[in-house]
Amino acid sequence: MNSVLQTAAPDFSLDECEALVCEWYGIAATARPLTSERDQNFHLRTSGGAEFVFKVANASECEEVIAFQNAVMCHLEASDSTLPAPHVVPTRNGLFNFMKRGHICRMLTFRTGRLMHQVERTSLLRRSLGQAHARLSRALASFRGEAPPGELLWDLKRAQQLRPLLKHINASERKVLLKAALDRFEAEALPWLAQASAQVIHNDLNPHNVVIDDGGVVSGVIDFGDMVSAPLVCDVAVAAAYHVRHDQEPLVDAMEYVDAFCAERPLLEEEISLLPTLIAMRLAMTVLITNWRAELYPENKVYILRNEPNAWRGLAAIAEAERLT
Numbered sequence: 001m002n003s004v005l006q007t008a009a010p011d012f013s014l015d016e017c018e019a020l021v022c023e024w025y026g027i028a029a030t031a032r033p034l035t036s037e038r039d040q041n042f043h044l045r046t047s048g049g050a051e052f053v054f055k056v057a058n059a060s061e062c063e064e065v066i067a068f069q070n071a072v073m074c075h076l077e078a079s080d081s082t083l084p085a086p087h088v089v090p091t092r093n094g095l096f097n098f099m100k101r102g103h104i105c106r107m108l109t110f111r112t113g114r115l116m117h118q119v120e121r122t123s124l125l126r127r128s129l130g131q132a133h134a135r136l137s138r139a140l141a142s143f144r145g146e147a148p149p150g151e152l153l154w155d156l157k158r159a160q161q162l163r164p165l166l167k168h169i170n171a172s173e174r175k176v177l178l179k180a181a182l183d184r185f186e187a188e189a190l191p192w193l194a195q196a197s198a199q200v201i202h203n204d205l206n207p208h209n210v211v212i213d214d215g216g217v218v219s220g221v222i223d224f225g226d227m228v229s230a231p232l233v234c235d236v237a238v239a240a241a242y243h244v245r246h247d248q249e250p251l252v253d254a255m256e257y258v259d260a261f262c263a264e265r266p267l268l269e270e271e272i273s274l275l276p277t278l279i280a281m282r283l284a285m286t287v288l289i290t291n292w293r294a295e296l297y298p299e300n301k302v303y304i305l306r307n308e309p310n311a312w313r314g315l316a317a318i319a320e321a322e323r324l325t
Helices: 014-025 063-079 123-141 156-168 172-195 232-243 252-264 269-296 298-304 308-324
Strands: 029-034 040-046 051-056 098-100 103-109 199-201 210-212 218-221 228-230
Touching: 014 029, 014 040, 014 051, 014 103, 029 051, 063 103, 063 123, 123 199, 123 218, 123 232, 123 252, 156 172, 156 228, 156 232, 156 269, 172 269, 172 308, 199 232, 228 232, 232 252, 232 269, 232 308, 252 269, 269 298, 269 308
Parallel strands: none
Antiparallel strands: 029 040, 040 051, 051 103, 098 103, 199 228, 210 218
16 A cells, blocks of 8 residues: 555644744744644744745655656646646745655645635535636646656546455445445446546545635635546546535536536546546545545544545435436
8 A cells, every 4th residue: 555645644843843944945934733644734824924834745755756746836837827726935045845854845835715624515616616627627737747656545547456445344334335336436437547548637626625715716726745647537526526415416516516617628428427436436435545544543533534424425325316216
């Protein structure tokens, strides 16, 4: 399994964060912790009101991965500075990151607003997300660099590799749901994904990575740590999975987001037909990976399992709706 997901998060103190920011960026700021699963993040505010995010990478993260993320964010800024994405802040020496205690450190601009999980899910929000995601994905499509070699567990096109994690699920009825999602993915989606064209995708538009402004629309997409090269429909399925309803019409809200996305960047009919399978697989991935991770790091269990209850309910609702049709 991915070593980054099996290595404990960094343990820098607030004082150490503030000292590093002053030393490397010449900025005096007050730090407060931000939640993170495998890295360590801090929110920074200066006396003048400027805000930043200081990120300390997991010790198992390689420099090539961080360089790739930095290059993508610089590309987005150069392509369209109005895109709702953070920018990399260079150090006083013009570096995009530096090493401290074996960890790669860097600073990004801060996107103001509330995270999507903190606000009401409205039709306006879903349509705004579709439009913003389409703009972002179009800019990512023109990025000519390549992702570093290696496999990411959260890569939807490789979801079949997660079968061994079924042993971490105790309830037999839940195992049935997960096996069905894996079987359907391998039969219906995997052959198509294996030959489809790919681009760099964000790959993690979950409710903790989308910032919403006071008007209820998307003002930021953050956390580019799960980027991969994959068919665009995978990115759409990942985002849509967080808008599945828990009733007899589970995909109604998700498809509202998809329709807004397709108005800006149309998907093929075959891609749209695969979305229910891919959405269900993403929900199954959330359950499998987070339950395994929660066993590894019980002290961070609450944060790791934050999306797991909704993933279970969404997966069950999709299965029930398909059974009734």
